[in-house]
Amino acid sequence: MGATKTDQFTPRQNRIAKLAKAVGHPARVAIIEHLLKVDQCICGDIVSELPLAQPTVSQHLKELKNAGLIKGEVEGNSICYCLDHEAFKALDEYFSEVVSAKTSAECC
């Protein structure tokens, strides 16, 4: 026990969960924020922006990439990562749906 029963849920549920999970760490939120701020692909400098050691940052980047939130490759002596717009759009659409489906029932 302990492992998530991925196969028991729908592909959509798993996809949203995977994307949201990747956003579910402040370091990764900070990385996303930084990618937005520099308004272009990261070419170095991520580590110095975060209060974490270099291997830890690398690991977070790997998870963001694995979840499909960022894309890019290492280019020579620096990395070139940027946000994957499609993934964020999927999240945006999901939460828009939830918000707009607001029910009239407010018993709590």
Place this chain on the structure above:
Amino acid sequence: MGATKTDQFTPRQNRIAKLAKAVGHPARVAIIEHLLKVDQCICGDIVSELPLAQPTVSQHLKELKNAGLIKGEVEGNSICYCLDHEAFKALDEYFSEVVSAKTSAECC
């Protein structure tokens, strides 16, 4: 080591991460979906909708509540939980911002 360094990040980063993390499990996405579908507070029946045992579902509900995504209380022999609209709005706004901040730089 191993614990998230929460105090090293901004409150906003931590808040978004906390909310997103709570969505980051397919069982919890399924619970949210169910809450939307029944279009009202849950009055029983969550366990039978999910492929998980009752204590596990209860634990997931606790986490959703702890993160602020749902609110409600136990009422007699059934629970009365519903989505906390504000929390989802916060997520919606966050991802809208990210999506709309799409940069022209697309080097990857």
Place this chain on the structure above:
DNA sequence: TTGGTATATCGTAATATTACGATATACGGT
């Protein structure tokens, strides 16, 4: 008050995540 039903909590095993030192890899400059 006893029994049935519904949810929560406890305890705990299996697994996953987080963090980082040490080390590997890869490129650019000299």
Place this chain on the structure above:
DNA sequence: ACCGTATATCGTAATATTACGATATACCAA
């Protein structure tokens, strides 16, 4: 070829999450 810089991977310790059986709690109905 060698060095400095930048990123990735390995190994591993600390912690968190996930899942569920057993049990507790709370309510309603008869």
